[in-house]
Amino acid sequence: MTEIAAARSIPGPTGRVVVVGAGVSGLAAALHLLGTGREVTVLERDAHPGGRAGRLDIGGFRLDTGPTVLTMPELIDEALAAAGAPAGTGLDLVRLDPAYRARFADGSHVDVHTGAEAMAAEVRRVAGGREAQGYLRLRQWLTRLHDLQRRRFIDTNFDSPLQLLCPELARLAAIGGFGRLAPAIGRFLSDERLRRIFSFQSLYAGVEPQRALAAYAVISYMDTVAGVYFPKGGMRSLGTTMAEAVSQAGGEVRYEHAVRRLERRGDRVTAAITVEGTRVPCDAIVLTADLPMAYRLLGRTPWRPVPLRFSPSAVVLHAGTDRSWPQLAHHTISFGAAWEQTFDEIIRQGATMTDPSLLITRPTATDPRLAPQGRQLLSVLAPCPNLRTGATDWRRSARRYRDHLVATLEARGLSGFGSSITAEHLITPNDWARRGMAFGTPFATSHTFAQTGPFRPRNTVAGTANAVLAGCGTTPGVGLPTAVISGKLAAARIAGAAAVARKGN
Secondary structure, three states: OOOOOOOOOOOOOOOEEEEEOOEHHHHHHHHHHHHOOOEEEEEOOOOOOEOOOOEEEEOOEEEEOOOOOEOOOHHHHHHHHHOOOOOOOOOOEEEOOOOEEEEOOOOOEEEEOOOHHHHHHHHHHHHOHHHHHHHHHHHHHHHHHHHHHHHHHHOOOOOOHHHHOOHHHHHHHHOOOOOEHHHHHHOOOOOHHHHHHOOHHHHHHOOOOOOOEHHHHHHHHHHHHHOOEEEOOOOHHHHHHHHHHHHHOOOEEEOOOOEEEEEEEOOEEEEEEEOOOOEEEOOEEEEOOOHHHHHHHHOOOOOOOOOOOEOOEEEEEEEEEOOOOOOOOOEEEEOOOOOHHHHHHHHHHOOOOOOOOEEEEOHHHOOHHHOOOOOEEEEEEEEEOOOOOOOOOHHHHHHHHHHHHHHHHHHOOOOOHHHHEEEEEEEOHHHHHHOOOHHHOOOOEOOOHHHOHHHOOOOEOOOOOOEEEOOOOOOOOOOHHHHHHHHHHHHHHHHOHHHHHHHOO
């Protein structure tokens, strides 16, 4: 069980709750609220649950169009248990080993194991005994970093920055949590390849390793220590399992019910009105849309001294192929020779990568049922600028960039990749924007210092007494684990932290 520090709950009646969005944050909120006896209705615009963890079926291939990396699945178990789901009725999970395979421009590769002994042996193989000892010290540091942050800084509703003043803050500072990520990793490892493996994750938080807070190495902890998992049936199983649990616990999930506006009386939301005109009354409401859309629905945009900064986006090529490549694990990171230049291009120049580093996911390595017999399914993710910072006209450039990705992968050893494709689907920032994601990024607001912890957009909005936000744009942040936590934190705002923590026990 995780604990929730005491924070203000919304005032007034909260018996009937509407949750807008059946993504993992909304479903987590619904499950925790059902566990406290609330009446919950979830309104979802799509015909299925999942939100950003989307799905698409083409040519017999079952595509996951959102996140492909699952860590900390116990958070989903906690949400299911809060609503009374018996132990062991959740996802059919496979722990991936290796969690990743990293391939480099010099032809070398590193298998990233989450077991200490196995990973130390792999580091020793590629970089020698001194680096292996450095890895073991790094692993201990990552674990301490996670343990210090989890309860007081991640699983917490903040009402004021003064809540930071706690013993854990001093301990976090003492172990270097407020330094910079890349130098922090460099204290333990000198091999450039290994440094990349333990720091590349910061890009998905919207900050390059040289500038990211070392505290964000907690993402590396999740990937390289806690373990990476894959649910049989694909990542779409997350939404399906959670939505079924909502229904079994007495909640209602209404699909193809997009919310058009909110009805208000004074400072309280009294109902959600759908595009079709259906009125769904509520005593409290949870909004999981991206922040700009949520603020538009509420008619309130909190003042900030500087505008919100949003993370880079990504182009994703989903490809069903008639052949496979043995060098690919379930997750393979294909690093280009460039490194700091890559971050400069994406974040400051607003340009696509000239020497891209790519995340290649092959879910059929673990679950062959996701493709027709004898076929493989690959998803290739290429970070790119969001629509605010980028200058690319994706309507004109999408096909050309797709061909660039194919050529890059073929040059890196996936011979015949282009000609092997029998079904494909390309997602660009324009597509994310059409889904309502601000500036065309699925990674939402970035994790700069001014958008971290109590400085991150809060899950309550001044001027509205009974609305709570959830999702990766608000606290605690980006990623599947934090999105699930955000749903629990939203439930705590409505039902009270003690009630939610007790039901999660």
